[in-house]
Amino acid sequence: MLHCSMRVLRQAEAMAMCNNIQKGKKKTFFIAKNCHPQTIDVCKTRADGFGLNVVTMDIKDFDYKSGDVCGVLVQYPGTEGEVLHYEEFIKNAHVNGVKVVMATDLLALTILKPPGELGADIVVGSAQRFGVPMGYGGPHAAFLATSQDYKRMMPGRIIGVSVDSTGKPALRMAMQTREQHIRRDKATSNICTAQALLANMAAMYAIYHGPEGLKAIAQRVHGLAGTFACGLKKLGTVDVQGLPFFDTVKIRCSDSMAIADAAYKNEMNLRIVDSNIVTVSFDETTTLDDVDKLFEVFACGKPVTFTAESLAPEVDTLIPSGLIRESPYLTHPIFNTYHTEHELLRYIHRLQSKDLSLCHSMIPLGSCTMKLNATTEMMPVTCPSFSDIHPFAPVEQTQGYQEMFDDLGKLLCTITGFDSFSLQPNSGASGEYAGLMVIRAYHMARGDHHRNVCIIPVSAHGTNPASAAMCGMKIVSVGTDSKGNINIEELKKAAEANRDNLSALMVTYPSTHGVYEEGIDEICKIIHDNGGQVYMDGANMNAQVGLTSPGWIGADVCHLNLHKTFCIPHGGGGPGMGPIGVKKHLAPFLPSHPVIPTGGIPAAEESQPLGTLSAAPWGSALILPISYTYIAMMGSKGLTEASKIAILNANYMAKRLESHYPILFRGINGTVAHEFIIDLRSFKNTAGIEPEDVAKRLMDYGFHGPTMSWPVPGTLMVEPTESESKAELDRFCDALISIREEIAQIENGKADISNNVLKGSPHPMSLLMGDAWTKPYSREYAAFPASWLRASKFWPTTGRVDNVYGDRNLICTLLPASSVIEEQAAATA
Structure with missing residues (x-):
């Protein structure tokens, strides 16, 4: 099972899972000293609220005799680059009833034995290595994976497999859909969203490169690190860590600050661990020339009689055979098909066409404020001066960011x-x-x-x-x-x-x-x-x-x-x-x-x-320029006007709709704020219609449904924002008024209470183009209930999804290869 959200919070969420698995009866959580310092601090901060006692120590000193340990967190590879074999450690933890969380690196796992095979219960990490910019710290997608045993304890959002009204497979949010709004203080997490956009970026990186491409990248990175370590040993000026490593080399020297200063003058930042230890990390952007520059830094004035290129052929893997990955990964056809840019572009475009966005129509989700994201605001995100900055770059190298932080x-x-x-x-x-x-x-x-x-x-x-x-x-x-x-x-x-x-x-x-x-x-x-x-x-x-x-x-x-x-x-x-x-x-x-x-x-x-x-x-510093640009361009008058227009738009829509639907709450002057609630509860008795029926029928009209059954069950909450024109507001109101007329058809007996256009919605093209049509209404009315749809129609991909089936049969793995092949054939036909 896999869920993507913000990195490092995943470690804290995994700690909470361990606490929940033990039903809160064991209140100690061990963290290995080889975890990143920021990981340790985030977990300590989060532990306070759970009443957990976080203990940080070397893994060899972990002692479970108290019987109070709910879980342990280890890192693989470690913060200083070391790759340890955790199999016996994990067995010992399990014998003592302790769950094991392993923080890891996706790129490393293309050549390292995966945590699941070592016996870990929960695996967490960042997907940043898969093509997502560093962005001075984010945004990046993290992941949390666990076994089937604990799938119903996972926090946040999980995409599962259900079936639609025709029996075809359909993807949907499973179990945790708006979990916080329903379970409130009993929710597994307060995270109500996930880093979906970043997860997609990382996924496309994996799809484009495929398993072999990713492994080649990992082997090259490992080879650069190995070449660097080999060269340092030849130089003899410093000591290289003896433990196996993947991409980070730990070096003991007489003066780490002096080494770091020399590297700084060559436009390279090294991590200073203490006065005698530095670490050097490599990635796919590193070149052999970079390694040669590092040799000059660590030579401390001695001549370097070799080059990285000359050493590279001598270097073999430094990972012991027992930790080398032998199991296959990314075996699904999706990861073995789109390895050219134009094919990947076509695949992304096919996926994109299934998503209704602000490109198509307003998205009236109450409490979500789906407003214009102007191109000008988005431009800085792709600027290398913002995107290509390491989160721990020295402050003096990030003065542009610092100025923006201060101003914002x-x-x-x-x-x-x-x-x-x-x-x-x-x-x-x-x-x-x-x-x-x-x-x-x-x-x-x-x-x-x-x-x-x-x-x-x-x-x-x-x-x-x-x-x-x-x-x-x-x-x-x-x-x-x-x-x-x-x-x-x-x-x-x-x-x-x-x-x-x-x-x-x-x-x-x-x-x-x-x-x-x-x-x-x-x-x-x-x-x-x-x-x-x-x-x-x-x-x-x-x-x-x-x-x-x-x-x-x-x-x-x-x-x-x-x-x-x-x-x-x-x-x-x-x-x-x-x-x-x-x-x-x-x-x-x-x-x-x-x-x-x-x-x-x-x-x-x-x-x-x-x-x-x-x-x-x-x-997530990289996306702050968006808000900074918005505020700077709007100014005080523009920001105030935006609030006024958002409120005006909501009140205009509420006024247009009040003669068709009850508006649930109003202020002292009979007005609403920037959003309003439409009460649909009476329709359950008069026509058998639920809020979901209205929301699904809106898809046939080309709209995303409003927020449904929250904060009041049986209602829809609408927020138009200031970005939408009067014409778009009217189009949405017209759709809701038309749907009210469809409900009236049921109320007066002209439409069947259980087999009607609302209960049958949404109507995908596959259903409308099928040989059989047994509905009591026409295909044309199902697909084109409003005149504007003939000029531009957004087609739902699936019919009504069976929510109960999806929750009872929680499946979160990719669909079988045959389904994907059928989909590809249909898309290219």
Whole structure:
């Protein structure tokens, strides 16, 4: 089983899985000293919320006698390049009932024995090696793989195989679909999206090169490292690590700083481990000339009488036979077909044609803010000066990035009314967690270790309860009134009842019900009067920017979804960024990093960082220029106008639709905020129609369905954003009005209650072009219910997917080769 999300968080998620597998009864987690320092720090930070005790030591010192160890984390290859044989170590852990997590490198695994064959229970790592730019730290897709035994404990999102209404295989999100919004504080994770765009990039890299191509790249990288080690031994000026390695050579020398300085003058950065140890890593971009330059650096003035090219033929693999991979991989035809650029281009285009995007129509997902991603904003992402920077490059070599971080942080402070920002959280979920952990650290610094109660209204954003649970908080829910506002009396009673232990309130403004909370200032005062802090979820900032601000309203901390309000593309779920802004009293507790210290922007006078939240100091730095460019181009007037238009668009649509559907909540003036909720609950009784039927029928009209059955079951939540024209808003409204007429046909008996155009939707071309047609409505009406569809029609790929089948028969492997061959034949016919 495999899931892709943000790197290093995968290690923390694997730690949480080990805790869950042991049902929380074993509270110690061992981490090997040969793991990356950022991995260790992220796990330590996350462990606090779970009540886990993280112990870091050499693997030879691991002792399971206490019986309290739930899992161990080891790295393969290690942080200093060493390749250890873990088979006996894993057997010993299993004998003691301990689960083993192995962090690894995909490229290395093309020639190293895979962790699954060594016996590991959970395997994590980054897919960055497969063609994704370093981007000063991200975005990169990570992966978490595990055995069938633990598939239902995996966090985040899994794509599984189900069947559609015609019995054909169909892919869908399995089990975890909107899990956080349903299971709330019992969710396996607070991560509600995955790094889908980056996962696709890495996948295409693997498809293009195939197993043989990837192995050739890995062998070349290993060969360069081996050639370098061989040359150092000939030089005799330093000592080379004796352990096997893949791409990183560990060197002991008399003065590591002097060596690093000499390399720096030759435009190369080495990793300084301590005063006597440096490491040198190689990848597919390294050349033999680079190795020759390194020889000159390590020769320390001695003449070099050989070249890398002359040594290369002498070098054989330095990996022992017991650790060499012999099992096949990437055997599916997909990875053995598209090895030319034009064939890969055609394959990507075929896949792309199956995805409905903003290129086709508006995507009205409530609380997701699917808005324009302008070309100008996207251009910096492909600029080498941004994309080709190592996450731990010396700060003096990244002054452009540093200037942007400083400017962006100050701009976000101005927009939100906060005093300092951390750019480290690299998702909205990470931002939620970071905000609560800052509050937690603040209370602890004041001696209030007992403050662990978090009040969460039912109108708050869906991931909030899961985030609070991950911080070890006790959750108290409060309800809403008939208008969708927080029930202030209930909130006051909850705050006063928990006065001595109150930590925070999590509130979304405007609320997830699509209204501006009328008493938000009073709500914040109640929490502050009872010793708590106010965390505001920034998911709905698109209705605040330029009109009000979290800091002005009374919030102490707020995360921003840069992939919503500030234009970073959603990319099918990722990349995202979730920076947090805080008031001055919380600024000292913003996260830092063990390799390059960060803190807030502007920096606090004193620093007491809560820990580390991301593998990279500034999260997914490469996509920050998108939001920076958007804010700089829009300016204060443009940003304010965008908020006004987003609100106007939502109110225009709600007004157009109110005579056809009930609009569930409105504010004091009868208006909504930037999104609104359509109530479909009555149609279940009058016509047997569920929200899913309406959402699927919208596909026939060429639209993505709105957010369904959340935050209120039986409803659709619509958010148009400021990017859509009146013509597009009208087109969507026309589709919903037309669908209402189709429901009326069922209500008045003119259409069958169980066999109608809504229940039969969506209608893929394969169904419409089939020999048999047994529906009581015409093929033409099924496919072309609106006039605009004849000029441009987006065809759904599959019929209605069987959700229950997919969950009961969880299959997450690639479809059989025959299915792919059939698909290819159909695509080229």
